[in-house]
Amino acid sequence: MPLDHNWFTEVHQDIGSAFSLQVKQKVFSEQSPYQLVEVYDTTGFGKFMVIDGCTMVSTRENFIYHEMLSHPVLFTHPRPKRVAIIGGGDCGTLREVLRHPGVEKCTQIDIDEVVTRAAQLHFPELCESNDDPRAELLFSDGIQWMQDAPAGSLDVVIVDSTDPVGPGEVLFTPEFFRACLRALADDGLIVQQSESPLVHLDLIRRMYASYRAAGFNAVQTLFFPQPIYPTGWWSATLAGKSGGLDRFRETDARAKPFPTRYYNADIHRAALAQPEFFREAMQGNT
Ligand code: SAM
Numbered sequence: 457m458p459l460d461h462n463w464f465t466e467v468h469q470d471i472g473s474a475f476s477l478q479v480k481q482k483v484f485s486e487q488s489p490y491q492l493v494e495v496y497d498t499t500g501f502g503k504f505m506v507i508d509g510c511t512m513v514s515t516r517e518n519f520i521y522h523e524m525l526s527h528p529v530l531f532t533h534p535r536p537k538r539v540a541i542i543g544g545g546d547c548g549t550l551r552e553v554l555r556h557p558g559v560e561k562c563t564q565i566d567i568d569e570v571v572t573r574a575a576q577l578h579f580p581e582l583c584e585s586n587d588d589p590r591a592e593l594l595f596s597d598g599i600q601w602m603q604d605a606p607a608g609s610l611d612v613v614i615v616d617s618t619d620p621v622g623p624g625e626v627l628f629t630p631e632f633f634r635a636c637l638r639a640l641a642d643d644g645l646i647v648q649q650s651e652s653p654l655v656h657l658d659l660i661r662r663m664y665a666s667y668r669a670a671g672f673n674a675v676q677t678l679f680f681p682q683p684i685y686p687t688g689w690w691s692a693t694l695a696g697k698s699g700g701l702d703r704f705r706e707t708d709a710r711a712k713p714f715p716t717r718y719y720n721a722d723i724h725r726a727a728l729a730q731p732e733f734f735r736e737a738m739q740g741n742t
Contacts, residue, residue, distance in 0.1 A: 462478055462479060462480075463476045463477065463478055463479065464476065464477050464479050464496055464498075464504070464506065466506075466509060466510060466511050466686075468655075468686045470655075471655045471686065471687075473686065473687070475511065475684065475685075475686065477496070477498045477500070477501055477504060477514075477684070478498060478499040478500060479496040479497065479498050479499070479504070480496075480497045480498065480499060481496070481497050482494060482495070482496050482497075483495050483496065483497050483503070483578060484574050484577060484578060486570050486574070488568050488569075488570040488571075489568075490567055490568045490622070490623045491507050491508045491568060491570075491618075491622060491623065492507070492508050492509070493505070493506075493507055493568070493570045493571055493574050494506045494507075495574050495577075495578045498514070500516070501514040501515060501516040501517070501684070502514060502515025502516050503515045503578045503579060504684070505546060505571075505574060505575070505578070505579070507571070507618055508618075508621075508622060510618065510619060511684040511685060512546065512618070513546045513548065513575075513579065513582075514683075514684050515579065515581075516683075517682065517683050517684060518546075518548050518579075518582070519548075519716075519717045519718055520680055520681060520682055520717075520718045521548070521649075521680075521682055521690065522548035522549050522551070522552050522582075523552055523716050523717070523718045523719040524678065524680045524692055524718065524719060524727065525549050525552075525614055525616055525647060525649060525692050526549050526552035526553050526614060527552065527709070527712075527716065527719040527724070528647070528678055528692070528694070528704065528719070528724050528727065529612055529614065529645050529646075529647040529692075529694055530553065530556050530559070530612060531704045531705050531706075531708060531709045531712075531721075531724065532645060532694065532701060532703070532704040532705070533611055533612055533643065533644075533645050534643060534705070535558060535611075536556065536558060536559060536611045536612045537558060537559060537560040537561070537611055538560065538561050538609065538610050538611045538612075539553050539559055539561070539562040539563070539610070539611065539612045539613075539614065540562075540563045540564075540565065540601075540602075540605070540610050540612075540613050540614070540639075541553065541562065541563070541564040541565070541614045541615075541616055542565055542566075542598035542601075542602065542613065542614070542615045542616070542617060542627060543565075543566055543567075543598060543615060543616040543617035543618065543624070543627070544564050544566060544614065544616035545564075545566035545568055545569075545571030545572045545575065546571060546572070546575040546579060546582050547564070547572060547575050547576075547579075547582045547583045547585070547586055547593075548575075548579070548582040549564075549614055549616045550562060550564050550585055550586070550591060550593075551582060551583075551584060551585040553614070554585040554588050554590060554591060555714040556714075557713065559590060560590060561590055561592065562590055562591055562592070563592040563594060564591070564592070564593050564594065565594045565595075565596055565598050565601045565602075566593075566594075566595055566598075567595065567596065567597050567598065567623050568595065568623070569595040572593065572595075597623070597626070598615075598617070598626075598627055598632070599626045599627065599629075599631065599632045599635060602632065602635040602636055602639055603635045605635075605638075605639040606639070607638050607639065608639070608640070608641045608642070608644075609639055609641075610639050610640050610641065610644055611640070611641055611643070611644055611645070612644065612645050612646070612647070613636050613639070613640060613644070613645075613646040613647075614646075614647055614648075615627055615646065615647070615648035615649065616649060617648070617649060619651065620659065627648075628648075628659070628662070628663060628666070629666065630666040630669045630670050633646070633666055633667055633669075633670035633672065633695075634670040634671070636670070637670050637671045637672060637697070640697070642697060642698075643696075643697070643698070644696070644697065645694060645695070645696045645701075646667075646672070646694070646695050646696075647692050647693065647694045647695075648663070648692065648693055649690070649691075649692055650663055650677060650691045650692060650693040651686075651690065651691065652685065652686050652687040652689055652690060652691070653677070653679055653689060653690075653691045653731070653734050654687045654689055655686060655687055657734070657737045660677065660691070660693065660737075660738070661737065661738065663675075663693055664693075664738060667693075667695040671697070672695035672696060672697060673696070673697055673698060673699065674694075674695065674696045674697075674698060674699040674700065674701050675693060675694070675695045675701070676693070676694045676695075676701035676702055676728065677691050677692070677693045677694075677730070677734070677738075678691060678692050678693075678694070678724075678727040678728060679691050679727055679729075679731070680692075680718075680723075680727055702728050704721075704724060706721050706724075706725075709721040709724060
């Protein structure tokens with residue numbers, strides 16, 4: 457059935473697949489100096505943000521991504537207080553980070569204020585912690601901010617970026633990882649959205665190699681479903697200066713003093729399990 461104008465479709469030419477959502481209307485569209493930001497009202501997934509034609513966030517299932525990009529790394533770090541989010545302009549990851557009472561400061565650096573403005577208009581629930589006194593929202597290029605950050609001034613870096621194209625490309629480079637390594641304290645951790653484990657293995661392999669080249673000694677990938685992203689299966693990759701990324705503060709995670717809809721200690725443990733094909737593909741890189 458050919459799809460008409462009532463459907464948004466993202467075509468993944470490289471893998472011969474496509475993803476579609478039935479839309480009621482487009483409710484936001486603005487070309488920024490960096491990218492085209494659009495928001496649709498859909499029939500089954502609530503509001504839906506698209507950047508440069510790529511699916512970003514939907515009301516219905518964003519909680520999985522935002523929770524998996526924040527809680528695993530924060531419960532892996534011994535006592536996270538100083539956090540930086542690179543990207544994350546929809547503010548959903550910021551909200552999850554600030555659920556942790558031990559976090560004293562969280563700085564979000566997104567290159568494009570249009571994304572945050574679109575989120576404030578159409579995803580207000582994601583922006584509910586923007587006025588938290590611990591939150592700082594900045595709009596600049598993440599690599600420049602990280603290169604200017606004082607050495608050892610951060611406990612956790614979360615890279616909630618677009619795909620490695622356009623403005624997001626630089627966030628997948630050894631230069632950026634080196635800047636993160638310098639800005640992180642000795643027990644500091646970085647986590648980054650690392651695309652689909654099924655069809656982006658080459659990118660993930662390159663990320664492992666770049667993390668190592670930058671000086672990170674331990675790398676670990678977590679897996680989770682994400683319905684609106686290519687293949688519906690996504691990942692987040694952690695790196696640290698010392699090992700033990702497959703261990704976390706399980707008792708604290710079980711007693712977490714805040715609600716979640718996807719994340720819990722069992723989900724965390726399960727997300728650490730490495731599929732055979734992935735383990736083989738990363739052989740020699742881990
Ligand atoms: N969940 C989405 C994904 O996996 O595709 C990412 C969501 S978040 C909206 C991505 C953000 O990265 C965007 O707001 C974009 O402006 C930001 N971004 C891209 N390149 C950047 C850069 N070099 N520095 C800071 N933010 C950047």
